[in-house]
Amino acid sequence: MTVRVLGVGAAAPELRLQASDVGAAWGRGGRGEVAVCAPDEDTLTLAWLAADRALTAAGVAAADVDALFWGTSRPPFAEGPSFAFLAASLSLSSAIGGSLSCGSAHAGMEALTAGTDAIAAGSARIALVVASDAVRPGPGTGFEARCGAGAAAIVLTFDDGTTGAGTTGATVGTRVTRTRPFLDRYRGDGEIDNRDMYDARLFREEIFLPVVREVATTLAAFDVRAWSLPDPDGRLGAVLARDVSARATSSADVYSSVGDTGAAAALLGGIAGLDAAGIVAVVGTGGGRTTGVLITAAGPVPGAALTADALAGGRPTSYPQALRARGQLEPVGETIPMGVPAESAMFVRGNDEMLGLLGGRCVDCGTISTPPSIHPHCVNCGGPKLEPVALARSGTVHTFVVNQTMPAPFVAPLPIAVLDMDDGSRLMLQAIGDGSDIEIGCPVDLVLRKYAHERGVPVYGFKARAKKEVGT
Numbered sequence: 001m002t003v004r005v006l007g008v009g010a011a012a013p014e015l016r017l018q019a020s021d022v023g024a025a026w027g028r029g030g031r032g033e034v035a036v037c038a039p040d041e042d043t044l045t046l047a048w049l050a051a052d053r054a055l056t057a058a059g060v061a062a063a064d065v066d067a068l069f070w071g072t073s074r075p076p077f078a079e080g081p082s083f084a085f086l087a088a089s090l091s092l093s094s095a096i097g098g099s100l101s102c103g104s105a106h107a108g109m110e111a112l113t114a115g116t117d118a119i120a121a122g123s124a125r126i127a128l129v130v131a132s133d134a135v136r137p138g139p140g141t142g143f144e145a146r147c148g149a150g151a152a153a154i155v156l157t158f159d160d161g162t163t164g165a166g167t168t169g170a171t172v173g174t175r176v177t178r179t180r181p182f183l184d185r186y187r188g189d190g191e192i193d194n195r196d197m198y199d200a201r202l203f204r205e206e207i208f209l210p211v212v213r214e215v216a217t218t219l220a221a222f223d224v225r226a227w228s229l230p231d232p233d234g235r236l237g238a239v240l241a242r243d244v245s246a247r248a249t250s251s252a253d254v255y256s257s258v259g260d261t262g263a264a265a266a267l268l269g270g271i272a273g274l275d276a277a278g279i280v281a282v283v284g285t286g287g288g289r290t291t292g293v294l295i296t297a298a299g300p301v302p303g304a305a306l307t308a309d310a311l312a313g314g315r316p317t318s319y320p321q322a323l324r325a326r327g328q329l330e331p332v333g334e335t336i337p338m339g340v341p342a343e344s345a346m347f348v349r350g351n352d353e354m355l356g357l358l359g360g361r362c363v364d365c366g367t368i369s370t371p372p373s374i375h376p377h378c379v380n381c382g383g384p385k386l387e388p389v390a391l392a393r394s395g396t397v398h399t400f401v402v403n404q405t406m407p408a409p410f411v412a413p414l415p416i417a418v419l420d421m422d423d424g425s426r427l428m429l430q431a432i433g434d435g436s437d438i439e440i441g442c443p444v445d446l447v448l449r450k451y452a453h454e455r456g457v458p459v460y461g462f463k464a465r466a467k468k469e470v471g472t
């Protein structure tokens with residue numbers, strides 16, 4: 001059974017931090033920039049965006065996906081429904097199979113190999129593989145100035161020669177893996193920030209190069225057109241590229257755009273190389289494991305050419321703002337807690353409609369009422385029979401306000417918009433940004449963001465964003 005790539009998608013968070021800003025705080029220099037999550041972004045919102053783009057590129061409806069394989073070193077719940085929340089926010093079937101891999105930066109490769117195996121075994125016809133990460137580096141570590149965030153997604157299907165899928169896309173093939181019991185970058189039990197390498201020379205000479213070189217040179221026996229290679233310090237990627245006589249290193253552009261994206265790095269570099277025919281070698285490492293996979297493209301893979309655009313741009317941020325966004329710099333004082341805990345009845349009953357963005361459509365007059373949990377009767381005719389319906393993801397601004405003062409943990413200015421959606425429904429949601437880019441009548445689309453993080457639990461929902469298409 002051939003495992004075929006139908007489409008790919010990439011995502012980067014909103015903020016960009018200069019390495020020299022980080023270096024200046026610690027009496028060092030620094031080159032380049034990295035991507036950093038805004039306070040309302042995390043590994044789940046990044047995974048959602050990359051997956052949404054990959055499904056669009058592949059032309060696959062969310063309801064047709066059989067299995068989701070998600071790799072991240074930092075699932076939003078240390079233990080909890082991370083997988084279920086991502087599946088619901090993507091409107092995947094409640095019968096979805098698959099798995100969540102975590103525990104190290106190797107998790108993205110584990111998601112890719114698990115998805116490939118599920119297709120090859122016939123347990124899934126269409127698999128969605130997502131790798132995302134937003135590592136929180138220890139302040140003052142050398143890694144801090146290189147630590148980025150991002151996500152990559154790949155839609156896989158099978159091809160037994162009868163599906164007609166063989167004319168486009170790419171196939172996933174040869175795999176090499178090695179396991180060795182050593183510490184590289186890690187977090188101890190109960191720790192929140194990642195530690196850096198203990199001894200850079202020991203890491204280079206006895207941990208990283210021997211095993212990654214072995215995997216890469218094995219793959220170099222094939223006619224590889226582009227390489228995705230790990231680059232933990234800004235130099236080792238180039239060393240590996242020389243070792244395998246790489247003609248092109250598609251991961252180098254990804255590292256320079258968004259930094260080291262942890263569990264997402266290997267797949268992001270890989271999908272960036274799928275924009276032309278040829279073999280792409282994807283090598284990922286972390287937690288004592290290194291895996292390399294070959295993907296052979298018959299031509300440009302749908303979505304691959306949009307990778308650079310998806311990672312470009314971003315809003316400049318300062319080092320103190322990045323520390324605040326990561327929760328490493330917090331003000332002293334009272335915060336206003338949510339009135340209801342995240343495990344309460346309101347969320348148990350409301351999570352489906354918040355994550356799936358559902359409304360209630362009146363069976364009598366067709367009017368859509370939102371949110372359905374607050375409007376058990378039709379807002380137009382008062383009818384009692386409402387059926388759940390997925391709401392449109394784009395519309396226009398009917399009106400909006402910008403709150404200039406907000407109690408912590410909210411951050412002002414905070415725009416809130418009333419939206420007329422393309423399906424005739426009306427929604428009131430927070431808008432992304434400071435409100436300067438929205439006006440009455442302007443088109444918006446909806447993206448998943450984090451509304452709150454309290455008692456250790458994230459609360460997700462959709463927010464309005466002034467319309468901006470990747471690749472246009």
Ligand SMILES: [Zn+2]
Pocket residue numbers: 362363364365366367378379380381382383
């Ligand atoms: Zn009605």
